[in-house]
Amino acid sequence: MKHRTFFWFILPTLSAMVLFIALPIVSVFIQSLFIQHEQVIVVSESCGPFGCTPTTSVDTEATERLREEKPLGRFNGLATYGNRSHLAFAEVGEAWRSSDSLGGFVDAVMDLPFYKALIFTLSYTFVVTPLVIVLGLAIAVGVNKLPSLIKGPSIFVSLLPFLVTPLVGSLILFWMVDGDGIIGASLQLLFNDPSLSVKASTPLMWIMLMVYGVWHTLPFSFITFYAGLQTVPKDILEAAQIDGASKWQSMMLVVVPHLMPLVSFVTLMLLMDNFRVFEPIVSFNAQAHATSLSWFIYNDLREAGNPLYASAGATSMLTILGVVILLTPVLIRTWRDFNRKAH
Amino acid sequence: MxxxxxxxxxxxxxxxxxxxxxxxxxxxxxxxxxxxxxxxxxxxxxxxxxxxxxxxxxxxxxxxxxxxxxxxxxGAWVQEEFWKNAINSTVVVFFTVTISLTFGTLGGYALARSGFRYAFWILFAALVFRAMPHITLVSGYLLPFFEWNIWGIKPTTIIVLVAINQPFTLWMLHSFFLNIPKDMDESAMVDGCTRFQAFRYVIIPVMWPGVITTGLFSFLLAYNDFAVTAMLLSEENETIIPAINSFLGSDQVEGSIMFAVAAVVSVTAPLLVLVLFFQRQIVSGLTAGAVKG
Incomplete structure (x- = not known):
C-alpha cells in the first residue's frame, strides 16, 4: 500500500487516538504541575462601639476572576507529586523513623491515601490475576469433557458475569452479601455473629472485592483456554497415552505447554483490566476500607463544584507510570516476537 | 470418538x-x-x-x-424517568458503535495491507493506549472541555468513547483483515480499481462477520461504560449506568433501593438477549487475538 493511501485510510482512527488518548495524557501532565489558586483574602478593619478589629474575608469576586483568567491555577512544579495525598515523602520518612516495628510502619503508610489506593490496587491485581488463570484453565478442561449437548448452555451461563456491566454486576453481588441479603444474612447465622458485615470490616471488604474480581473475569480466561483446548493436537495426546502417561501427566506435560502462549495473552489482558479496578469500589461503597488508584482520581474529580485537577493529574501520571512498569515485560516480548516474524 | x-x-x-x-x-x-x-x-x-x-x-x-x-x-421507569436515560444510552451507544466501526475498518484494513514498519508502531501504540485506565484520560479531558464549553453534551461523550474504543477495534479488525486473502483486492486493482474502490467493492461485501464481532464488543464497551459517562455527561444527558449510581446516591427512602434493583435487571436484560443471539461471535471475538496471535 502506498504511503499516501495508507495515510488517508488511517487518518480518522489515528486522529481520534491522538486527540483523545495521547493529548489528554499530555494535558494531565500539565495539569499536575499547577495547583489551584489560593483564595484572595482581603483584610479590612471593622470598627464597632468597642474599637476596631481587623477582619479577614474572602474576596469571592476576585477569586472567581482569577480562576476564570487562569483556569489551570498557579504553577507548582512537581510539588503536588510529593505532597501528603500522593507520594508523601515527608510522611513516609517520618513514619519510618517513628515506628519501631515493620507492622507499625505499614499501618502508618496505609493511612496515606495514595499508598492505601496503590497497595489495594496491586494486591487486587496480583491476587485476582493468578487465581483467574488457574481456575479458568480448570473449568475449561472440565467443560471440554462435558457432552456436547450441555457445552453450549454452560458457555452461555459462563459468559454472563463477564459481559454484565461491571457496576451492575458488582451491585448484584453486593446486594447478596449485604447484611440483609441472602449470603450476608446466612453468614451471620452460620457464625452466629449478627454484627458480621462486609461494610464494617476491612479484610472482609478486600475479600469480597477480590471475589467479585474473580467472578467477573474468570469467563474471559475460561473461554480463551477452552478455545485453545480445541487446538491441542490429538496425535501428541495419543502418543503420550501410549507411552503410559496418566491423565494428569498428559495434562501437565502436553496440554499446559501447548496453552502457554494463551496464558501470556490472558495475563496481559487481565493485568491491564485489573489494574484499573474501579466500579466495584463505587458499587460496594468500599472507600472506607479499600480504594484503588482509579477511584482516587474519580474522587478528586468529583469534589463538588471544585475538581482537584492538580491532584487528579498527579495521581493519573503515577497510575500511567504504574501501567507502563507493569506492561514493560510483555511489551518487550511482543516487540521481539514481531521482529522475529518480520525477518 | x-x-x-x-x-x-x-x-x-x-x-x-x-x-x-x-x-x-x-x-x-x-x-x-x-x-x-x-x-x-x-x-x-x-x-x-x-x-x-x-x-x-x-x-x-x-x-x-x-x-x-x-x-x-x-418507580424506576415512570417515577424516576429511567426511560430518558434509556433513550440517551441508545443514542450514545448507536453512534459510538457506528463511528468506531467506520474508523476501525478503514484503519484496520490499511494496517493489514501495509508492510511498512510504521504500521507495526501504530499497532504497538494502540496496545499501550489500550492499557490506559479510562479515568486517567477523563481527568485530562475535564478541564479543556469545561473551557471550550463542550462538557455535558452527547457528541463529546460519543467521540471520546469512539477514541477509547479504537485501540481494541483496530487490533481486532487488523487481524480479521489479515485473514482475507490479499489477492482479492489486488486483482481488483489490477483490473483498474483504485485502492478505495477495491476496498468498497471487494472487501466491504466480505467483511461483515468480522465487523459484527467487533461491533458487539464496541457495543459492550459503550453500553457498560461508567467512568466516562459519569464524568462527562450533564444530568439531562445521563446514560443508564451512571443513572443507576445516582439512584443509590439519592436519599434512601424506603423502597427506593428497589428502583435500583429493577433498573439493574432492566439493564442486564438486553445483554442477556445479546449473548443468546451472538454467543458464537462473542466467543470467537474473545479468542480472535489469542488463538491466532
Missing amino acids: ATTRDTRLTPLAIVSYGAVALWLIIAAFPFFWTFWGSFKVQADFFSKADWTYAVYGVNTIRETGGSFTGQGYE
Missing part, C-alpha cells in the same frame, strides 16, 4: 465435573436471584429475618396483595 478411558469416572473427573457445576451455579445464581427479587418489596429482598421471605414474598403479599409486584419497575 469417546473411548472407555475418556468416559470412565475417575476421581479427577468427578472433581472437575463438580468444579464446573459449582462454577455454573456461582455464575448464574446471582442473576436469577436478583431477577426474582426485583418483583418483591424491599422488606423481602433485603430481609434480615428470614431469607425465605425473598422466595415466597411474605411482605410483598402483605403490602401489595400479590406475591409479585411491579413497584420497583414502575
Whole structure:
C-alpha cells in the first residue's frame, strides 16, 4: 500500500487516538504541575462601639476572576507529586523513623491515601490475576469433557458475569452479601455473629472485592483456554497415552505447554483490566476500607463544584507510570516476537 | 470418538465435573436471584429475618396483595424517568458503535495491507493506549472541555468513547483483515480499481462477520461504560449506568433501593438477549487475538 493511501485510510482512527488518548495524557501532565489558586483574602478593619478589629474575608469576586483568567491555577512544579495525598515523602520518612516495628510502619503508610489506593490496587491485581488463570484453565478442561449437548448452555451461563456491566454486576453481588441479603444474612447465622458485615470490616471488604474480581473475569480466561483446548493436537495426546502417561501427566506435560502462549495473552489482558479496578469500589461503597488508584482520581474529580485537577493529574501520571512498569515485560516480548516474524 | 478411558469416572473427573457445576451455579445464581427479587418489596429482598421471605414474598403479599409486584419497575421507569436515560444510552451507544466501526475498518484494513514498519508502531501504540485506565484520560479531558464549553453534551461523550474504543477495534479488525486473502483486492486493482474502490467493492461485501464481532464488543464497551459517562455527561444527558449510581446516591427512602434493583435487571436484560443471539461471535471475538496471535 502506498504511503499516501495508507495515510488517508488511517487518518480518522489515528486522529481520534491522538486527540483523545495521547493529548489528554499530555494535558494531565500539565495539569499536575499547577495547583489551584489560593483564595484572595482581603483584610479590612471593622470598627464597632468597642474599637476596631481587623477582619479577614474572602474576596469571592476576585477569586472567581482569577480562576476564570487562569483556569489551570498557579504553577507548582512537581510539588503536588510529593505532597501528603500522593507520594508523601515527608510522611513516609517520618513514619519510618517513628515506628519501631515493620507492622507499625505499614499501618502508618496505609493511612496515606495514595499508598492505601496503590497497595489495594496491586494486591487486587496480583491476587485476582493468578487465581483467574488457574481456575479458568480448570473449568475449561472440565467443560471440554462435558457432552456436547450441555457445552453450549454452560458457555452461555459462563459468559454472563463477564459481559454484565461491571457496576451492575458488582451491585448484584453486593446486594447478596449485604447484611440483609441472602449470603450476608446466612453468614451471620452460620457464625452466629449478627454484627458480621462486609461494610464494617476491612479484610472482609478486600475479600469480597477480590471475589467479585474473580467472578467477573474468570469467563474471559475460561473461554480463551477452552478455545485453545480445541487446538491441542490429538496425535501428541495419543502418543503420550501410549507411552503410559496418566491423565494428569498428559495434562501437565502436553496440554499446559501447548496453552502457554494463551496464558501470556490472558495475563496481559487481565493485568491491564485489573489494574484499573474501579466500579466495584463505587458499587460496594468500599472507600472506607479499600480504594484503588482509579477511584482516587474519580474522587478528586468529583469534589463538588471544585475538581482537584492538580491532584487528579498527579495521581493519573503515577497510575500511567504504574501501567507502563507493569506492561514493560510483555511489551518487550511482543516487540521481539514481531521482529522475529518480520525477518 | 469417546473411548472407555475418556468416559470412565475417575476421581479427577468427578472433581472437575463438580468444579464446573459449582462454577455454573456461582455464575448464574446471582442473576436469577436478583431477577426474582426485583418483583418483591424491599422488606423481602433485603430481609434480615428470614431469607425465605425473598422466595415466597411474605411482605410483598402483605403490602401489595400479590406475591409479585411491579413497584420497583414502575418507580424506576415512570417515577424516576429511567426511560430518558434509556433513550440517551441508545443514542450514545448507536453512534459510538457506528463511528468506531467506520474508523476501525478503514484503519484496520490499511494496517493489514501495509508492510511498512510504521504500521507495526501504530499497532504497538494502540496496545499501550489500550492499557490506559479510562479515568486517567477523563481527568485530562475535564478541564479543556469545561473551557471550550463542550462538557455535558452527547457528541463529546460519543467521540471520546469512539477514541477509547479504537485501540481494541483496530487490533481486532487488523487481524480479521489479515485473514482475507490479499489477492482479492489486488486483482481488483489490477483490473483498474483504485485502492478505495477495491476496498468498497471487494472487501466491504466480505467483511461483515468480522465487523459484527467487533461491533458487539464496541457495543459492550459503550453500553457498560461508567467512568466516562459519569464524568462527562450533564444530568439531562445521563446514560443508564451512571443513572443507576445516582439512584443509590439519592436519599434512601424506603423502597427506593428497589428502583435500583429493577433498573439493574432492566439493564442486564438486553445483554442477556445479546449473548443468546451472538454467543458464537462473542466467543470467537474473545479468542480472535489469542488463538491466532
